[in-house]
Amino acid sequence: MERKGNLSIGVLRVRRDAKVKELANAKPMIEGSLCKVGTRCGNPNCRCARGEKHTAHILTRKIAGKTKTNYVPVGMLEEVQAWVDEHRRVKGLMKKISRLNEQILRAHVPTSRAVARNRDLASRTRAKCTGPCSGTTFPDSSSG
Numbered sequence: 001m002e003r004k005g006n007l008s009i010g011v012l013r014v015r016r017d018a019k020v021k022e023l024a025n026a027k028p029m030i031e032g033s034l035c036k037v038g039t040r041c042g043n044p045n046c047r048c049a050r051g052e053k054h055t056a057h058i059l060t061r062k063i064a065g066k067t068k069t070n071y072v073p074v075g076m077l078e079e080v081q082a083w084v085d086e087h088r089r090v091k092g093l094m095k096k097i098s099r100l101n102e103q104i105l106r107a108h109v110p111t112s113r114a115v116a117r118n119r120d121l122a123s124r125t126r127a128k129c130t131g132p133c134s135g136t137t138f139p140d141s142s143s144g
């Protein structure tokens with residue numbers, strides 16, 4: 001017979017497995033955030049030298065407090081944006097899977113506790129039986 005606790009674990013497992021399947025369908029991804037920045041090309045005759053900077057896209061990522069920057073070519077902008085979005089989606093999925101597994105762990109506690117309690121009870125009952133029962137001297141009906 002299935003307990004209520006087991007049933008909810010089953011539901012949690014189904015939900016988790018659905019997320020894992022989504023994760024398995026992951027597309028290329030990249031960690032970081034896409035930013036638009038103003039740059040100067042270095043040509044002293046260019047408009048950027050007068051303050052009208054060019055627009056560039058960079059991908060930044062923090063490593064141990066330091067920001068790592070990658071230049072994103074304009075031709076790859078859409079693709080890189082898709083990578084960034086996918087990374088965010090996968091990260092979210094991993095978080096959800098982790099939370100569901102935490103719930104599964106917690107849901108398991110009452111069941112395992114019950115099992116431990118039963119085992120403990122069984123051993124105590126046995127101890128009770130072997131103790132007093134073996135030490136008990138039956139009244140000798142032949143005396144008197």
Ligand SMILES: [Zn+2]
Pocket residue numbers: 040041042043046047048049054
């Ligand atoms: Zn320029």
